[in-house]
Amino acid sequence: MSSIAEKLYTIRYKVDENSHLVIKDQEVCLHCVTKECQDFCPADVYHWVEKEQMTSVAFENCIECGTCRIGCPTYNIQWVYPKGGHGITYKFG
Amino acid sequence: MATEHFDAIVVGAGPAGSAAAYTMAKAGLSVVLIERGEFPGAKNIFGGVIYRKQLEDIIPEFWKEAPLEREVVEQRLWLLGDQSVVTLGHRNEAFKDPNNCWTGLRVKFDQWFASKAEQAGALNIYETVVTELIREGNKVVGVRTDREEGDLYANVVVVADGVNSLLGKSLGVHREWQPDEVSLAVKEVIAMPKEKIMDRFNLEGNEGVTIEFVGNTLGMAGLGFLYTNQDTLSFGVGVMVSDLKKKRVKPYELLESVKQHPMLRRLLQGGETKEYAGHLIPEGGYHSIPPLSGDGWVICGDAAQLVNFVHREGTNLAMTSGRFAAEAIIQAHTKGDFSRVGLSLYDRLVRESFVHKDLKKYKGLHNFLRDSDPTLMFDKLPRALNDAAYQMLLVDGVPKAEKQRMAMRGITDAAGGLMNLVKLGAQGWRAMNG
Numbered sequence: 001m002s003s004i005a006e007k008l009y010t011i012r013y014k015v016d017e018n019s020h021l022v023i024k025d026q027e028v029c030l031h032c033v034t035k036e037c038q039d040f041c042p043a044d045v046y047h048w049v050e051k052e053q054m055t056s057v058a059f060e061n062c063i064e065c066g067t068c069r070i071g072c073p074t075y076n077i078q079w080v081y082p083k084g085g086h087g088i089t090y091k092f093g
Numbered sequence: 094m095a096t097e098h099f100d101a102i103v104v105g106a107g108p109a110g111s112a113a114a115y116t117m118a119k120a121g122l123s124v125v126l127i128e129r130g131e132f133p134g135a136k137n138i139f140g141g142v143i144y145r146k147q148l149e150d151i152i153p154e155f156w157k158e159a160p161l162e163r164e165v166v167e168q169r170l171w172l173l174g175d176q177s178v179v180t181l182g183h184r185n186e187a188f189k190d191p192n193n194c195w196t197g198l199r200v201k202f203d204q205w206f207a208s209k210a211e212q213a214g215a216l217n218i219y220e221t222v223v224t225e226l227i228r229e230g231n232k233v234v235g236v237r238t239d240r241e242e243g244d245l246y247a248n249v250v251v252v253a254d255g256v257n258s259l260l261g262k263s264l265g266v267h268r269e270w271q272p273d274e275v276s277l278a279v280k281e282v283i284a285m286p287k288e289k290i291m292d293r294f295n296l297e298g299n300e301g302v303t304i305e306f307v308g309n310t311l312g313m314a315g316l317g318f319l320y321t322n323q324d325t326l327s328f329g330v331g332v333m334v335s336d337l338k339k340k341r342v343k344p345y346e347l348l349e350s351v352k353q354h355p356m357l358r359r360l361l362q363g364g365e366t367k368e369y370a371g372h373l374i375p376e377g378g379y380h381s382i383p384p385l386s387g388d389g390w391v392i393c394g395d396a397a398q399l400v401n402f403v404h405r406e407g408t409n410l411a412m413t414s415g416r417f418a419a420e421a422i423i424q425a426h427t428k429g430d431f432s433r434v435g436l437s438l439y440d441r442l443v444r445e446s447f448v449h450k451d452l453k454k455y456k457g458l459h460n461f462l463r464d465s466d467p468t469l470m471f472d473k474l475p476r477a478l479n480d481a482a483y484q485m486l487l488v489d490g491v492p493k494a495e496k497q498r499m500a501m502r503g504i505t506d507a508a509g510g511l512m513n514l515v516k517l518g519a520q521g522w523r524a525m526n527g
Contacts, residue, residue: 004345007281007369014131040337042279042344042371064136065371066257067277070270071334080259081129084239085220089135092282092325092368093199 004044008061016086019059021045021068022078029055029076040071063088099123099247101422102236103215104223104260106133106207108408109394110253112151112415113422114210114217120423124215125245126207127238129222134203137255138280138370140318140405141327142303143197147409151416152209156192160201162322163301164192171356173308174479178356184302196301196320196327198282226250226260226390232432233264233389248431249422250390253415256373258396266392267383272335273463274377274398276315279344280329283364287324293360294321305405308475309351312468313340317351318405319360326364328352331374336467344371376402379456379527385443386436391418401451403458403525410448417442457524465517469508477507 023029030053037046043061046068048054064087069079081087103114106128114126130136142165148155167184188194211217227235227244235246252260256275261267294302304319315332330351337344352361374395375381381398385391393399394411401410421439425431443449462470481500485493508514 002349002366004343007345007366010366010368011370034338034341036338036341039341039343040277040334042277044343063371065277066373067275067334067337067371069257070272070275070373071338073338075269079257080224081222084129084222085131087136089131090138090200090368090370093134093138093201093203093370 008043008063011063012089012091013060014086014089015060016083018083019057020080020082020087021057021059021062023055023057024076024078026054028074032074032076034073037068037072037077040067042067097245099125099216099245100426101125101249101251102127102245102247103251103253104236105253105255105394105396106130106210106217106219107137107203107253107255107394107411108206109396109411109415110251111203111206111210112412113251113253113393113419114215115206115213116151116416116419117422118210118213118215120419121214122423122426124210125247126210126215126217127221127223127236127245128207128217128219130219132204132219133207133217134200137199137203138278138372139199139408140278140280140329141196141198141320141322142194142405142408143202144194144406144409145192147413151412156195158205160205161195161197163196163296164189164299165194165196165303166300167302169302169304171304171306172475172478173306173354173356174476175309176355177479177483179475179478179482196303196322198322198325198327223254223260226263231388233387248389249425249436251415251418251422252390252392252396253394253411254396256375256395258392261383261392261396264387264390264392266387267381267398270375270377270381272338273333274375274381274459276331276333276374276376276402277337277344277371278329278331278374279348279369279371280327281348281366281370282322282368283326283328283361284324284367285326285364289363290321290324290326296321306357307471309354310471311340311342311347311350312472313337313342313347314462314467314471316405319357325367326361328357328361333376333462333467334373335463345369374402374407375400376459378402378459379452380459382452385440386418386421387433389431391421391436391439393418399448399452401455403455404451406451413446413448414443417446454527455525456527461520461524465520469517473507474504477504
């Protein structure tokens, strides 16, 4: 049984300095009841940080599937592709 | 780069984009093929089946050079219970020579296909994101990229930017997909020695097998798959995003839980996971297909929701739509008319082909699945079927007539009564034969 960290470790990433995923309004996350992005993301990108009252975005884990773009109940995620040549590169596909 | 003008710009070097670029370049058009990944295929995954007919229509005898995995001679469908399975399947020597389909891996395949376009004369540009379409009035006249001075101009832009199709959305031709119009598939490529694969799956030489399975997706609408490659297995599971949202299940945990099913565990054990991947599959079907062309643009493949999820066909529909788009553009080029009317041949070719006809056949299925209880179709019924098979085959002194009654009752109870089962069957039949 492999963990998500081990799974993501199998993918080659070229990480951009800037996030291609931006929470449009953290206030909206604060009032979001389900915070379901924490569950449906296949790469554990989103995490609600109770202490800071904000959604943290581990964009460097992103596998660019687009589920959060469609899945966020308030469409609160600004989603674009990573800069050309950046992000994931699969070996098999 | 800023002042260059091409006959056509193709956005996305997947099966649709490469098919379009290849066909146009071969006809002598000046074509640029833009891909955001380090190389074509860098960002792409699929379950893994490549069909012969539609690629053969573009490149005859492609199998002599294309990087393919195994020749599929057998397709199995498994209906899973908790620790049981009811199996269906078909194996036939007639699927060989010429092969019906192959398993494949996209990193190798997409690079090969895009290289064919390049050899035919297309200018391939990688590591470049198209950020927007450049328009003059209603007409698309080029693309803006994330390169410096990266504007490119052309008579037509082929939008083949995949399932998320940000460009399609910017055109306003389709609204945002709803969570019930896409499935999220997560997949692993698992390494295993050739001999072990051949023994476990009953294969000789380069033969391959595909297994799809229903059930055990925690009551979500979805399908799992296990395909044999040369010395790897492609294993994954896809579920409707709307169900994933409701169930609050982590996709990779679903993948791990399915792996533990006794039937699958035995086939996978000893293998080593080489890659984890995830991708959306457009599953809106017929009613989600946007307008396919307009002034100065056409849209192909996943970006246009051209996927037949009932038969897990996608890359072949993408390739055919790319070829049709190219043929329409070649005609428009001859006439010098790149307006919606000038490009309408594309819409007509798609409409007259299996692409449109197959999606039309299943046009009711999306609403059927959306409106029916996923736990019934994807959990209770497969489970009841397994229980029925178990009861019928268990020799325990209970008379067969009694067993048959119990088995039937189990299935009708799962559906909420005989009337509901009949209704479900009728609705399902209509949805699949629209």
